Amino acid sequence: MAQDHAAPAPRKADIVPVAKHTGIDLLINGELFNHTGDPDMPLLWYLRDVLRLDGTKYGGEHGEGGADLVLVNGKATSAIGVPMGKLDGKQVVTVEGLADAKGGLHPLQQAFIDEDAIGCGYCTPGWLIASMDLLTRHKDPTDSDIDTLPNLCRCGCQTRVRSAIKRAAASMKQGTKA
Structure with a gap:
C-alpha cells in the first residue's frame, strides 16, 4: 500500500499575502500605464524610451534649465529627478498632453x-x-x-x-x- 505524501497544511505564520498586481500604476496624459520594470528608472527615460513621448527633453542629469519638466499631480516636476517608484497612483501630464482630445491647442x-x-x-x-x-x-x-x-x-x-x-x-x- 502506497503512502499518501500530501503536503502538510500551511501554518498561519507561513501564509504570506501576495500583491494583487505588480508594478507601478500611473496616469500619463489621461491614459493608465503599468510600469513593471526598474522602479529606479527616471520618469524621463520611461516617457522617451518606453512610451516614445519625446517632447520632454533631457536637460542634464539634475534637470538643469527646465527642459525635462512635466506636471505630476499638477505641479511642475523634473522628469529626470523622479524615479518611477515614486509615481504609483500619480497623474503625469507631458507637453503632448496639453492639447485637447481632438488635438486642439491649449x-x-x-x-x-x-x-x-x-x-x-x-x-x-x-x-x-x-x-x-x-x-x-x-x-x-x-x-x-x-x-x-x-x-x-x-x-x-x-x-x-x-x-x-x-x-x-x-x-x-x-x-x-x-
Whole structure:
C-alpha cells in the first residue's frame, strides 16, 4: 500500500499575502500605464524610451534649465529627478498632453505660437509645462512671478515667453483661445 505524501497544511505564520498586481500604476496624459520594470528608472527615460513621448527633453542629469519638466499631480516636476517608484497612483501630464482630445491647442500653446516664443524649440516643452503650473497658481502672473520659472533659453526668447504667458493668462480668463 502506497503512502499518501500530501503536503502538510500551511501554518498561519507561513501564509504570506501576495500583491494583487505588480508594478507601478500611473496616469500619463489621461491614459493608465503599468510600469513593471526598474522602479529606479527616471520618469524621463520611461516617457522617451518606453512610451516614445519625446517632447520632454533631457536637460542634464539634475534637470538643469527646465527642459525635462512635466506636471505630476499638477505641479511642475523634473522628469529626470523622479524615479518611477515614486509615481504609483500619480497623474503625469507631458507637453503632448496639453492639447485637447481632438488635438486642439491649449491657449498657452497657441500663445507661444502667436508670440513667436519658440526659438530653436528645445526648451519650449519645459517652458509650456512650467507656465501651466504657474497659471494654475497665478491667474494673472506678474513679471516677478514669471521670473521665478526655472527655465533657460539660450536663443533669447525670454521676452517673447513672458508675452506669451501673459497672453495665455488673458485668454484663459476670457475662456478663449490665445
